[in-house]
Amino acid sequence: MATAEVASHEGHHHPTGIMRWLTTTNHKDIGTLYLCFSLTMFLIGGFMALVVRAELFQPGLQIVDPHFFNQMTTMHALIMVFGAIMPGFVGFANWMIPMMVGAPDMALPRLNNWSFWILPFAFTMLLSSLFVPGGGPAAGWTLYAPLTIQGGMSVDMTIFAIHMMGISSILGAINIIVTIFNMRAPGMSLMKMPLFVWTWLITAFLLIAVMPVLAGAVTMLLTDRHFGTAFFDPAGGGDPVMFQHIFWFFGHPEVYIMILPAFGIISEIIPTFSRKPLFGYTTMVLATACIAFLSFVVWAHHMFTVGMPLAGELFFMYSTMLIAVPTGVKVFNWVSTMWRGALTFETPMLFAVAVVFLFTIGGFSGLMLAITPADFQYHDTYFVVAHFHYVLFSGAAMAMMGGAYYWLPKWTGHMYDEKLGKIHFWLTTIFFNVTFFPQHFLGLAGMPRRIPDYALQFTEFNVISSLGAFGLGLSQLLFVYIIVKCVRSGVRATDEVWERPRGLEWTVPSPAPYHTFETPPKVI
Amino acid sequence: MLTHLRKVVLLGGATLFAMTGRAGAAWDLNLPPPVSPIGQEILELHNLILLICLIIFFVVFGFMFYSIWAHRKSRGSTAAQFSHSNSLELVWTIIPFFILIGMAIPSTATLINMEDTSKADLTVKVTGYQWKWHYEYQKHGVGFYSTLSTPRAQIEGKAPKGEHYLLEVDNPLVLPTDRKVRFLFTANDVIHSWWVPKFGTKKDAIPGYINESWTLIEKPGTYRGQCTELCGKDHGFMPVVVEAKTPEEFDAWLTGQKSAAAKPDTAAAEWTNDRLMAEGGQVYSKCAGCHGVDGGGTPGGFPAIAGSSIVTGPVDRHIDVVMNGRSGTSMQAFKDQLTDVEVASVITYQRNAFGNDIGDAVLPSQISALR
Amino acid sequence: MSGSRDGYYLPNPSAWPIIGSIGLFTTLLGLMLFLNEGKTGPWLMGFGAATIIFMMFGWFGRVIRESEGGMYNDHVGLSFRMSMMWFIFSEVMFFAAFFSALFYTRSLAVPWLADTDLLWPGYEGGWPTAGPKGPLPIEADTVVADPSRQFSTIGAWGIPVVNTGLLLLSSVTVTIAHHALKMNERRKLIVWLGITLVLGAMFLFLQGKEYAHAYQELGLTLGTGVYGATFFMLTGFHGLHVTVGAIILLVVWLRCLRGHFKPENHFAFEAGAWYWHFVDTVWVGLFIFVYVF
Numbered sequence A: 001m002a003t004a005e006v007a008s009h010e011g012h013h014h015p016t017g018i019m020r021w022l023t024t025t026n027h028k029d030i031g032t033l034y035l036c037f038s039l040t041m042f043l044i045g046g047f048m049a050l051v052v053r054a055e056l057f058q059p060g061l062q063i064v065d066p067h068f069f070n071q072m073t074t075m076h077a078l079i080m081v082f083g084a085i086m087p088g089f090v091g092f093a094n095w096m097i098p099m100m101v102g103a104p105d106m107a108l109p110r111l112n113n114w115s116f117w118i119l120p121f122a123f124t125m126l127l128s129s130l131f132v133p134g135g136g137p138a139a140g141w142t143l144y145a146p147l148t149i150q151g152g153m154s155v156d157m158t159i160f161a162i163h164m165m166g167i168s169s170i171l172g173a174i175n176i177i178v179t180i181f182n183m184r185a186p187g188m189s190l191m192k193m194p195l196f197v198w199t200w201l202i203t204a205f206l207l208i209a210v211m212p213v214l215a216g217a218v219t220m221l222l223t224d225r226h227f228g229t230a231f232f233d234p235a236g237g238g239d240p241v242m243f244q245h246i247f248w249f250f251g252h253p254e255v256y257i258m259i260l261p262a263f264g265i266i267s268e269i270i271p272t273f274s275r276k277p278l279f280g281y282t283t284m285v286l287a288t289a290c291i292a293f294l295s296f297v298v299w300a301h302h303m304f305t306v307g308m309p310l311a312g313e314l315f316f317m318y319s320t321m322l323i324a325v326p327t328g329v330k331v332f333n334w335v336s337t338m339w340r341g342a343l344t345f346e347t348p349m350l351f352a353v354a355v356v357f358l359f360t361i362g363g364f365s366g367l368m369l370a371i372t373p374a375d376f377q378y379h380d381t382y383f384v385v386a387h388f389h390y391v392l393f394s395g396a397a398m399a400m401m402g403g404a405y406y407w408l409p410k411w412t413g414h415m416y417d418e419k420l421g422k423i424h425f426w427l428t429t430i431f432f433n434v435t436f437f438p439q440h441f442l443g444l445a446g447m448p449r450r451i452p453d454y455a456l457q458f459t460e461f462n463v464i465s466s467l468g469a470f471g472l473g474l475s476q477l478l479f480v481y482i483i484v485k486c487v488r489s490g491v492r493a494t495d496e497v498w499e500r501p502r503g504l505e506w507t508v509p510s511p512a513p514y515h516t517f518e519t520p521p522k523v524i
Numbered sequence B: 001m002l003t004h005l006r007k008v009v010l011l012g013g014a015t016l017f018a019m020t021g022r023a024g025a026a027w028d029l030n031l032p033p034p035v036s037p038i039g040q041e042i043l044e045l046h047n048l049i050l051l052i053c054l055i056i057f058f059v060v061f062g063f064m065f066y067s068i069w070a071h072r073k074s075r076g077s078t079a080a081q082f083s084h085s086n087s088l089e090l091v092w093t094i095i096p097f098f099i100l101i102g103m104a105i106p107s108t109a110t111l112i113n114m115e116d117t118s119k120a121d122l123t124v125k126v127t128g129y130q131w132k133w134h135y136e137y138q139k140h141g142v143g144f145y146s147t148l149s150t151p152r153a154q155i156e157g158k159a160p161k162g163e164h165y166l167l168e169v170d171n172p173l174v175l176p177t178d179r180k181v182r183f184l185f186t187a188n189d190v191i192h193s194w195w196v197p198k199f200g201t202k203k204d205a206i207p208g209y210i211n212e213s214w215t216l217i218e219k220p221g222t223y224r225g226q227c228t229e230l231c232g233k234d235h236g237f238m239p240v241v242v243e244a245k246t247p248e249e250f251d252a253w254l255t256g257q258k259s260a261a262a263k264p265d266t267a268a269a270e271w272t273n274d275r276l277m278a279e280g281g282q283v284y285s286k287c288a289g290c291h292g293v294d295g296g297g298t299p300g301g302f303p304a305i306a307g308s309s310i311v312t313g314p315v316d317r318h319i320d321v322v323m324n325g326r327s328g329t330s331m332q333a334f335k336d337q338l339t340d341v342e343v344a345s346v347i348t349y350q351r352n353a354f355g356n357d358i359g360d361a362v363l364p365s366q367i368s369a370l371r
Numbered sequence C: 001m002s003g004s005r006d007g008y009y010l011p012n013p014s015a016w017p018i019i020g021s022i023g024l025f026t027t028l029l030g031l032m033l034f035l036n037e038g039k040t041g042p043w044l045m046g047f048g049a050a051t052i053i054f055m056m057f058g059w060f061g062r063v064i065r066e067s068e069g070g071m072y073n074d075h076v077g078l079s080f081r082m083s084m085m086w087f088i089f090s091e092v093m094f095f096a097a098f099f100s101a102l103f104y105t106r107s108l109a110v111p112w113l114a115d116t117d118l119l120w121p122g123y124e125g126g127w128p129t130a131g132p133k134g135p136l137p138i139e140a141d142t143v144v145a146d147p148s149r150q151f152s153t154i155g156a157w158g159i160p161v162v163n164t165g166l167l168l169l170s171s172v173t174v175t176i177a178h179h180a181l182k183m184n185e186r187r188k189l190i191v192w193l194g195i196t197l198v199l200g201a202m203f204l205f206l207q208g209k210e211y212a213h214a215y216q217e218l219g220l221t222l223g224t225g226v227y228g229a230t231f232f233m234l235t236g237f238h239g240l241h242v243t244v245g246a247i248i249l250l251v252v253w254l255r256c257l258r259g260h261f262k263p264e265n266h267f268a269f270e271a272g273a274w275y276w277h278f279v280d281t282v283w284v285g286l287f288i289f290v291y292v293f
């Protein structure tokens, strides 16, 4: 498909040790930083989820007090969303996009470094808020006013942490867009780009469009808290629900920010192990764009119970339902890619297939939530919690795991341990379902979310869910072990790694040299 | 690894088995049986959508698993090289679209019905507080607070949990069956959300704004629900309990409430320090949720009463905080929630309990003078 | 090392970003402590801000040297241009949040409140308003006696319309300067860019006067209900952006004096000019939706 001539001339003396990582302008280094950061945050956020699940193991208050419980729920979500999932995908983007489009590096390498190095500071701010007087933020990751107006200084720390994350995301997204538009190798037309690059292009656009809106929302929160403005105070003519509108105008595109790159990864993995080109490339691109477009006009489906006028409820119901169409197109195309292929099931493929299957479960529960009258029953119950863990964990997080197995040999030059990988896959998939499937039933039976204690009829499913969560958590330690092992040792990977995969990244040696494509590859 | 897995599964299984003996409702897999027309419509809608989703799911993944089984390389499958089909794309865009229209029609009908609060027989104003509900029967002059009645000992595991653990209150909302009841929702401090699953009624209670909803209860009985919008520390501890009575019983109950409300206040009676302290100790249970049973406060911005500069300082400021609250915090204005006697006694109590020992007393007459 | 193909410049490792992060973190930490009555707050903020300024001098200085040293080709220039466009787009979305807040409160929230007789008896709504508990609005530009009971708004046809003229004019002058740069007429460039700066400064001065008038005589403050909140946040953030734009143009102007930029290569100038047009456009939106209607 493509050939590359690789110039591997090392530059002059580069800083070594910690300074190498602090000052690096290399997209692979920065990608690695992002991925390590994401994994760390995943463990910390997961640990907080385990605190939540441990408290919910039995009715009654056992381990934590209600206020701390709310902090754990809030922090868990903020860390997972802004610390684990988003930076994780940016890590993939950094590593893969320049290699996939045949660029020597990202377009703006110094800015790229800054995008990353804002994050550790942002999360230092966020995490240290747990230790200030009054404890961490406890109003849920949605930070609804006026509950956040009541909160202590941790709310301010959260707001500033979000400002920093926003700057990081916007700069990162600008870099990605410019790289894709301006750094492609000659011959790499837009419609030849791998789907992962396409999904990221659209994701980056979403990021630039909505992160500033979130920044605006939390800024209003800050001024309401400290400078006497009345955006969310009815006595001054404001409206608490306005915060929700602005938040969800960010929040809904945000969930697609977390799933579109996952779709991209899946669209790379499935063709490789089906030994067949991706079915319907053009419609896949169109469907992605369509999802992104629709994501701007559905936000109030998170707010069906706030008392919107009927016309608003109907509009948001219809527009939300419509998203099922382009998403369905994607699912059908993946299945058709597998159809009459020559399938093998190495770990990445196992993850990809599971993602398609489990994400669709989450998609269907999403569709049920979109049915406004029914959402009055589901809203703010564990049915919603089940929905979004199906799309976020078995959609976004498991796609990342699959992607990590898929490209680890290219990154490290070693094959990961296939047997352990498969065990990790099965443990994750099984425990994931044990954890979250029963939550559908809990929600339907009437268990609200964000409660530290519950009525007795919810006991059984909570026990199952908590046991599953601990299994799920422990299984992730295996993931860490496999990665470490693969970085340090393992069978040497070939350049192609898999059987005739498509894409420029497979034309360079494994591990990919520090500088790739200093002379552009020829794209046929 | 695998033995470890087996252990966890076995352990989980054993726990489950041990529990199945109890609580029949625990294994419910679907929405609870509704007792209102809207609840019924929602249940039917839910079942319909679920069924459609399941059918699509089995068709799509039927194909996928067939492919996984039949097109494996190890079975000798070789890859075909087709890569697109416009007609297929068109088909699987258009069919889902029509399925969605099919779903949207009944949903729209139900939604329009849900939002129609006209022609109600009775209107109840529901106000959310941190963390209790206030119910007011509009035009009847009857109103009261409804607070969790599960003892703390049960929550902390020091006593066995009762049947309606966390779903019981001191004063349930009493409603008539077979009459259209309109609710007006609002809140005092932060957003709450009022939900009774069996009615299919859930609506946010938003400070400064009024939301409407309605229900028509078909069967007498006690129906339980919870606050469903995170509203701070005790969000999990503000249940909703509705007692549905037949119209006749309800009318009798309402009349009884009206005459009780007209009872004269005892404020004129003789108040000694001891009586104030005893009464104040009772009233303090309303404060203990935030300020702690021992007056030590709770983490998360709820100050201690013991040694507080307000409580041990000039009495005017103390009275002001309790009567008018502190805006922007969960310290609410208690002047509308407590009688003069209750305000006076709880202040006296706070000033003399928990080692505060100021020694002064606040009389109910002082409070009524401030109203 | 500038290892590259077709001469695309790839910078060496750099410490500026991490210094920037430290600056950003310290500033925000200081601000947070300041808001919560921590005594170290202002000091930390000052230190953080100084670090950021240091970073900007260092980082931009480096970029300027690289640029003047001819290390950037057109390809790099295009990357810069694209980034600036997308950055401005993100700024547009930031303002969009505040504009939506204005539209939402005006056309939905306030009418709803006015309809809620049960909670706010006697509240009539309308615009401007400071809400059911806030002071009442009176005719624009009237001096109020008791700001706790009344407030007045700033009419569109005084300072605001003058300011609109100033900014529109400055957009023209900066374009003239741009043409001059392209024609390599340095004197013309310096004069017209200088005029742009003066116009920007005049705008900011008048805006400051207007604010003082609002606070001291009209009873209109940030705390005057939603009207005050939306008014000051929108115009305030705009003013901040004008300040930033003016600083960019000032630096560009100083560089022009030093003979920087070539007719075919002057990214910084273009970026500054785009930014200037952007704040100008936002102002037109403000003028229409905040002042006129």
Ligand code: HEA
Residues within 6 Å of the ligand: A142, A255, A256, A258, A259, A301, A302, A303, A320, A321, A323, A324, A325, A327, A328, A329, A331, A359, A360, A362, A363, A364, A365, A366, A367, A369, A370, A371, A375, A378, A379, A380, A384, A387, A388, A391, A392, A395, A396, B053, B056, B060, B095, B096, B097, B099, B100
């Ligand atoms: C990755 C993240 C992600 C993704 C992809 C989605 C996808 C979807 N979500 Fe979800 N959602 C969340 C993350 C996500 N969501 C989160 C985090 C919350 C909670 C936030 C909070 O409150 O904290 C939430 C909450 C949420 C709500 C609010 C619930 C409530 O609070 O009451 C709703 C309501 O409409 C909703 C709907 C949907 C829909 C319709 C989709 C659709 O995109 C799904 C489309 C997919 C399919 C439908 C399946 C595949 C399609 C086919 C096989 C085609 C054929 C199908 C048909 C014709 C039916 N979501």
Ligand code: HEA
Residues within 6 Å of the ligand: A042, A043, A044, A045, A046, A047, A049, A050, A052, A053, A073, A074, A076, A077, A078, A080, A081, A085, A139, A140, A141, A142, A385, A389, A392, A393, A397, A435, A449, A450, A451, A469, A472, A473, A474, A476, A477
């Ligand atoms: C973005 C992705 C994401 C991911 C991956 C997860 C992962 C998990 N979530 Fe998450 N969750 C959210 C996003 C996510 N969640 C969001 C947005 C909310 C809403 C919050 C809100 O209401 O505001 C939420 C809320 C939420 C709730 C509801 C809380 C409530 O309403 O009170 C629950 C309860 O079960 C839960 C559980 C879990 C579990 C068990 C996992 C598991 O997958 C985690 C797996 C466990 C690990 C990965 C731990 C591994 C580590 C160790 C075993 C120890 C080692 C520790 C260290 C080294 C520190 N989550």
Ligand code: CUA
Residues within 6 Å of the ligand: B128, B129, B131, B191, B192, B193, B227, B228, B229, B230, B231, B232, B234, B235, B236, B238
């Ligand atoms: Cu009230 Cu939750």
Ligand SMILES: [Cu+2]
Residues within 6 Å of the ligand: A251, A252, A255, A299, A301, A302
């Ligand atoms: Cu959404």
